[in-house]
Amino acid sequence: MKYIYILTLSLFFVVTSCDESFLERPSQNNPTEENYYNSAIEVNGATGLLYNKVWYDYQDKAFHAIGEALGGNMLTANDPNYGGLVYNKFTFTSSDVLVASSWASLYSVVGASSSLIQTLEQKKANVSDPAYLIQGIAEARFMRGVAFFFLARAFGAVPIVDDPVAFASSGVFNSPRYLQADVLRYVLEDLQYAEANLASEASQKGRVTSLSASGMMAKVYLYMGDYANAKIKAGLVIDSKKYSLYPDYYEMFTSSKANNNVESLFAWQWAAAGGYSIGNPIQAYCGTQALLKPTTGAGYGSVIPTIDLIKSYDPLDKRKDWSIMQHGFFRKDWTNINFPNGYTYDTTSIGGDDAFKTKNGSRANAMKYVVGPGSNGENVNGSSTDICTYILRYADIELIYAEAILGNDASTSDEAALKAINDVRKRAGLPDLTSVTKDDILMERRHEFAFEGDYWFDIQRQGFNNAKEIIKKQERGSYDFNGKLQSEKIILSSPDQMFLPIPQTDLSASPMLREPAVPYYQ
Numbered sequence: 001m002k003y004i005y006i007l008t009l010s011l012f013f014v015v016t017s018c019d020e021s022f023l024e025r026p027s028q029n030n031p032t033e034e035n036y037y038n039s040a041i042e043v044n045g046a047t048g049l050l051y052n053k054v055w056y057d058y059q060d061k062a063f064h065a066i067g068e069a070l071g072g073n074m075l076t077a078n079d080p081n082y083g084g085l086v087y088n089k090f091t092f093t094s095s096d097v098l099v100a101s102s103w104a105s106l107y108s109v110v111g112a113s114s115s116l117i118q119t120l121e122q123k124k125a126n127v128s129d130p131a132y133l134i135q136g137i138a139e140a141r142f143m144r145g146v147a148f149f150f151l152a153r154a155f156g157a158v159p160i161v162d163d164p165v166a167f168a169s170s171g172v173f174n175s176p177r178y179l180q181a182d183v184l185r186y187v188l189e190d191l192q193y194a195e196a197n198l199a200s201e202a203s204q205k206g207r208v209t210s211l212s213a214s215g216m217m218a219k220v221y222l223y224m225g226d227y228a229n230a231k232i233k234a235g236l237v238i239d240s241k242k243y244s245l246y247p248d249y250y251e252m253f254t255s256s257k258a259n260n261n262v263e264s265l266f267a268w269q270w271a272a273a274g275g276y277s278i279g280n281p282i283q284a285y286c287g288t289q290a291l292l293k294p295t296t297g298a299g300y301g302s303v304i305p306t307i308d309l310i311k312s313y314d315p316l317d318k319r320k321d322w323s324i325m326q327h328g329f330f331r332k333d334w335t336n337i338n339f340p341n342g343y344t345y346d347t348t349s350i351g352g353d354d355a356f357k358t359k360n361g362s363r364a365n366a367m368k369y370v371v372g373p374g375s376n377g378e379n380v381n382g383s384s385t386d387i388c389t390y391i392l393r394y395a396d397i398e399l400i401y402a403e404a405i406l407g408n409d410a411s412t413s414d415e416a417a418l419k420a421i422n423d424v425r426k427r428a429g430l431p432d433l434t435s436v437t438k439d440d441i442l443m444e445r446r447h448e449f450a451f452e453g454d455y456w457f458d459i460q461r462q463g464f465n466n467a468k469e470i471i472k473k474q475e476r477g478s479y480d481f482n483g484k485l486q487s488e489k490i491i492l493s494s495p496d497q498m499f500l501p502i503p504q505t506d507l508s509a510s511p512m513l514r515e516p517a518v519p520y521y522q
Contacts, residue, residue, distance in 0.1 A: 037119065039132065044136070047139040052271075054112050055105060055268050057277075062101055067456050068451055071457075072474040083097055088476050100503040102154060113141070134197050145189075159513070160178050176515065176518050177515070178517055218401075230403075234400045245394055259387065270386055281384060286304075288345070298383045301358065307362050307477065311475075316431070322367070402417040425444065464498055
């Protein structure tokens, strides 16, 4: 924890100007309460950081390894960057590199948000109209709440440090873990403040609003199994009529032109021009060598769809072709020196990946967040792109609403629940359902949000016994070079496997983290 909060104190001083874009350029002066935050523009510059850089080390690889590989949607590369195959096999340890990077990144968000909250609270006493400061505080509390939501789902019981300055200054870097239920309560308190104080309309595209907070609260309540409140908060978003499904699902995930569209309630914002840690890196790991290497040097294909996911789609579901590249896929506007007339995904290689062909363990690559080599006007800077990362979409709100109505019942034919889930299915080209079960909703979520870093958390919230059954049925193997399936089945053996361990470096620095979790609220 010591190193995390020293890091976040330095990150706190990296702010951006927001004349046009809140990721545009860094300030030349370190802001303080005395000499800065005198206008909404200056506050927006500070909160702009919270949409970008502080999330990078989580998104870079952990986003897929934790959210998708654990859930059985993706296979990671058998290399040190992904810890081997530990996320597919549930053999991760406290010394795993992605355990450490995800923990550090999420606490960077917490630390930067908390530092800004404290500074803006102090500033409030010295201005006649603090409305612009309250907006900034609400934005920072939204981000802190979301970061703790990720931490609570990924690690379970975790420390809550809401005063990083005092913590870093004390010289005593020892903090207990708090019960997951209390961490989630803390999340809701932050989001409740954000809901009450954020503007109803975003001052800039991509910024969160009061309804973003309502929607995120619905997601938290659903995770907690509080269906009544999940329904209320999701209903607020639906009844507002300010959001809807973006008509072009495929474009939403393959073009930055769709950034911050009518479906997006919250997204991480990226700028390719900023390069490493500022641009979106996902296509570097998901894209193919044949497509990207000639122009970007990337295209590692390090994380790919599982055979199990590919086979789980209904034949009528258009999202399969919108989300996954398989043999014969073609994009005319993706060109490079080897594909001057358009890129074709070809798996007929007889010698492994090369400049023209791809042959991996599932004969497929994920397409979400792959924008191509830049031949069609997309900004591509090495491994970095502009496309935003969707964290909360209106499709999620509709499926939360349907599941909240279902609650603990075996099935429902409730008109509102059917309308919500069928709205999502209609865009995918699927027929309407006349009744809905929990399995229907989980499968719908699996396909709607594939590769969006969320499926493991959907499985996890079913509880250990149900999660064990879901995982046991999945095929986590791959095809060998000759096309023979090398089957891999995983059977969870302990509820401890439902959460990541605390990083070893933090266990060594803070012995209290080894002790049982304690209540945060007395």
